Amino acid sequence: DQQVKQNSPSLSVQEGRISILNCDYTNSMFDYFLWYKKYPAEGPTFLISISSIKDKNEDGRFTVFLNKSAKHLSLHIVPSQPGDSAVYFCAASVGSGTYKYIFGTGTRLKVLA
Amino acid sequence: GAVVSQHPSWVICKSGTSVKIECRSLDFQATTMFWYRQFPKQSLMLMATSNEGSKATYEQGVEKDKFLINHASLTLSTLTVTSAHPEDSSFYICSARSRALNQPQHFGDGTRLSIL
Numbered sequence: 001d002q003q004v005k006q007n008s009p010s011l012s013v014q015e016g017r018i019s020i021l022n023c024d025y026t027n028s029m030f031d032y033f034l035w036y037k038k039y040p041a042e043g044p045t046f047l048i049s050i051s052s053i054k055d056k057n058e059d060g061r062f063t064v065f066l067n068k069s070a071k072h073l074s075l076h077i078v079p080s081q082p083g084d085s086a087v088y089f090c091a092a093s094v095g096s097g098t099y100k101y102i103f104g105t106g107t108r109l110k111v112l113a
Numbered sequence: 114g115a116v117v118s119q120h121p122s123w124v125i126c127k128s129g130t131s132v133k134i135e136c137r138s139l140d141f142q143a144t145t146m147f148w149y150r151q152f153p154k155q156s157l158m159l160m161a162t163s164n165e166g167s168k169a170t171y172e173q174g175v176e177k178d179k180f181l182i183n184h185a186s187l188t189l190s191t192l193t194v195t196s197a198h199p200e201d202s203s204f205y206i207c208s209a210r211s212r213a214l215n216q217p218q219h220f221g222d223g224t225r226l227s228i229l
Contacts, residue, residue: 034217036220043117043220043221043223099145099218101218
């Protein structure tokens with residue numbers, strides 16, 4: 001049972017445009033969400049997070065939106081740059097003390113120059 | 114800051130061999146470390162959670178006698194794949210989290226394990 005889903009395995013975006021990566025979850029107990037970026041043969045790098053008490057968090061070019069009623073979160077990258085090309089994973093956790101993350105299957109973003 | 118080093122990055126060995134993978138937090142104290150496994154084009158699957166000085170908690174379906182985890186200090190955790198077989202070939206990644214609340218997990222660069 002995949003509790004965290006990223007339904008788009010890949011996405012191509014022109015440089016300078018907005019990239020929107022989506023993530024859906026099924027467990028209403030999740031209260032902390034994160035986005036990680038991963039290059040081949042490397043570990044994931046933390047990008048941005050959001051707790052369930054917020055619906056938006058912004059850090060530079062990256063913004064995460066959370067829609068709790070729809071159990072949906074999205075990552076916006078504006079403007080997209082070729083260096084953003086990587087696999088993006090969303091992750092979710094339950095409770096403030098466990099920090100056990102459930103990861104989605106990832107979306108491969110390709111930013112075209 | 115928040116650098117996690119994992120070693121080795123790649124190992125090839127014969128079936129039946131035991132392989133040890135190290136995970137170190139270089140610039141912070143990691144009260145909790147996590148071990149994940151990733152199959153090609155799939156998600157990261159949590160194998161176990163280890164807290165410094167205590168036994169690891171394994172996820173359902175993960176054999177604790179097969180995957181031995183030791184977290185002897187606040188900066189080091191090890192995963193030993195015992196008597197490895199070809200089906201254990203995978204990409205293993207560790208992560209670490211500091212004592213501070215609401216700090217994310219920081220990941221190592223992973224270990225590609227190939228069992229012949």
